[in-house]
Amino acid sequence: MVPEQLKPAIQAESRNSTEIGCPTIRCITSPIRVTNWCESIGPFSGSAAHRPDLKQPHTALRLGRHDLTAAELRRHTDGTQEPLSLPETLSLPEPRGHRRQNRCTAPFDHRYGRRMGFAEDLVSGPRGRRLCFAAVAGPHLPTTFGIDAARIADFFDELGDGDVDFLASWEESAFLDPLAESVDRARYWQEPDEVDRALALPDVRRALVPTARAIASAPAVQRWFEPIDLGRQFHAEFAHTGPPGTGRAAKALADWRTSTVEDERRARNRPADPAAPFSGFWWSSPTGEVVDSTCAPHGMGPLGLCLVEDDFGPEEAWCRSVRPTGAPRIFEITGPAAWSELAGRYPLEVSLSRRHDWWKVTGRAGRWVIPDWTAVAADYDAVHLTVAGYLTGAGRALPVGEACSVLAGWNPGQTFWLTDVIVVGPAVRWHGDAADLTTWTPAR
Numbered sequence: 001m002v003p004e005q006l007k008p009a010i011q012a013e014s015r016n017s018t019e020i021g022c023p024t025i026r027c028i029t030s031p032i033r034v035t036n037w038c039e040s041i042g043p044f045s046g047s048a049a050h051r052p053d054l055k056q057p058h059t060a061l062r063l064g065r066h067d068l069t070a071a072e073l074r075r076h077t078d079g080t081q082e083p084l085s086l087p088e089t090l091s092l093p094e095p096r097g098h099r100r101q102n103r104c105t106a107p108f109d110h111r112y113g114r115r116m117g118f119a120e121d122l123v124s125g126p127r128g129r130r131l132c133f134a135a136v137a138g139p140h141l142p143t144t145f146g147i148d149a150a151r152i153a154d155f156f157d158e159l160g161d162g163d164v165d166f167l168a169s170w171e172e173s174a175f176l177d178p179l180a181e182s183v184d185r186a187r188y189w190q191e192p193d194e195v196d197r198a199l200a201l202p203d204v205r206r207a208l209v210p211t212a213r214a215i216a217s218a219p220a221v222q223r224w225f226e227p228i229d230l231g232r233q234f235h236a237e238f239a240h241t242g243p244p245g246t247g248r249a250a251k252a253l254a255d256w257r258t259s260t261v262e263d264e265r266r267a268r269n270r271p272a273d274p275a276a277p278f279s280g281f282w283w284s285s286p287t288g289e290v291v292d293s294t295c296a297p298h299g300m301g302p303l304g305l306c307l308v309e310d311d312f313g314p315e316e317a318w319c320r321s322v323r324p325t326g327a328p329r330i331f332e333i334t335g336p337a338a339w340s341e342l343a344g345r346y347p348l349e350v351s352l353s354r355r356h357d358w359w360k361v362t363g364r365a366g367r368w369v370i371p372d373w374t375a376v377a378a379d380y381d382a383v384h385l386t387v388a389g390y391l392t393g394a395g396r397a398l399p400v401g402e403a404c405s406v407l408a409g410w411n412p413g414q415t416f417w418l419t420d421v422i423v424v425g426p427a428v429r430w431h432g433d434a435a436d437l438t439t440w441t442p443a444r
Helices: 004-013 031-041 070-077 113-124 126-136 149-157 165-169 172-184 194-199 202-216 219-225 249-269 336-345 351-362 387-393
Strands: 017-020 022-028 061-063 066-068 233-237 292-295 316-324 330-333 347-349 369-371 382-385 398-400 403-405 415-417 422-424 428-431
Touching: 113 126, 113 202, 113 387, 126 172, 126 194, 126 202, 126 387, 149 194, 149 202, 165 202, 172 219, 172 387, 194 202, 219 387, 249 347, 249 351, 330 336, 330 387, 336 347, 336 369, 336 387, 336 398, 336 403, 369 403
Parallel strands: 330 382
Antiparallel strands: 017 022, 061 066, 233 292, 233 316, 292 415, 316 422, 316 428, 347 369, 382 415, 398 403
């Protein structure tokens, strides 16, 4: 049934076709379509959905004065309320016997249709916004002292039609520099830097949209959505990290859980004020001796050589092949919804230990959970974070029931192996420019 609080809005809006944010987008919001749309995503509270199933196709709708699309529903559930008015081209299967009228006629590129919604997702997350900034403004606006929101907004507002179209023809290697800057600027133990803060403002986010659309239309971006490539996984180790602890996955996870639970217990003595100047464990990845790997794109070294958060800028590393011994069970983190699902299925309470750091990052105070990796390992051998999943999910307060979680301490394309289903090869020394993956080659 349609929630009672929405019936007046639905009846008022069902009489006519409604423009939604963009003059080229029109769709009918008839009662029967709204009914099925509401039931398909779960109960409502006001105009926001509680944990909607965003894998289902939905029609862009106006409910009263609220223009909602699947992408905007994500922002309602993660606490970001400002709509960007960028509806996806979406459709909803209707009951048999119902005659379709005036179906949504939003432009749809069948080659890159999947990525049209990705542009909205990019500007919804801090790492995606920083990618857009670095790709276009990076060479022109130095990220040093003196940059502010007004300068950034003016720069993007002054871009003319077609000024960012060149991004649509970029090869995968061309995106590595802006990707590396976005990853390197991630902070989970302190407030975002001045550029990230500026990019989060509504006016600046809207100004980033054409850039995000151009990036989303690049054919090379398709790789960012791909699941793990089991034949091209490599573990990268540096002088400060040491070799991987193979054959000890169960112990490594047990040690991780013991340390995490103990840190949560100790945090009871920390200040209750989330704004207090205190820091502690801030990551949500399975740290310690758990083996991790990244893919090596064709013609390049492993992503783990340069796309690393909190990087030390090394110019030398040792890479080892990582190959599964069978058909591993992989959980794919493809975006915010997948991370929320994982943390919701295997929650571990970390409200006290993450209270201060994650308040600095997200501005949210409340309950926090992360995935309990010992529990995840009972059902999955590994967890893989796609590049798209990183850009759209990292650094945000993602809803998990009444709590939230933050994807923190992960790198794009990274896989953590939770069970001993892999064979790790011998170390091969690599060298190159820490900021340029295309320069990395095996040492001779």
